[in-house]
Amino acid sequence: MEKYSVTCPCCQASLTIDAQTGALLAHAEKKKVLGSFEELQGELSKQKETREQIFAQEMSSMKDRERLLEEKFKEALKRADADSDTPYRNPLDLD
Numbered sequence: 212m213e214k215y216s217v218t219c220p221c222c223q224a225s226l227t228i229d230a231q232t233g234a235l236l237a238h239a240e241k242k243k244v245l246g247s248f249e250e251l252q253g254e255l256s257k258q259k260e261t262r263e264q265i266f267a268q269e270m271s272s273m274k275d276r277e278r279l280l281e282e283k284f285k286e287a288l289k290r291a292d293a294d295s296d297t298p299y300r301n302p303l304d305l306d
Contacts, residue, residue, distance in 0.1 A: 213230035227237035246254075 214236060215228045215230055217226045217228060218224070219226060223241040225237075225239040225241075226235060228234070229236055
């Protein structure tokens with residue numbers, strides 16, 4: 212009986228597969244290395260800083276968004292006033 216030993220590319224687990232049937236014979240998960248408390252705390256603080264930066268960026272873009280929308284609205288009003296003398300033509304009526 213011939214067996215193949217394969218490593219999973221996703222979880223790095225060791226899989227033993229039967230060559231004839233293709234059935235999974237054994238599965239051994241990769242041992243997880245536990246970090247120290249200080250490393251975990253440092254990683255959490257980095258994630259917190261990243262979240263705060265993203266939040267600040269979104270808040271500034273929302274403030275800027277309101278100004279941009281107001282400018283677009285004023286520009287659309289100017290164009291509407293300039294085109295007020297021409298009647299509206301529905302593109303579907305041109306057929």
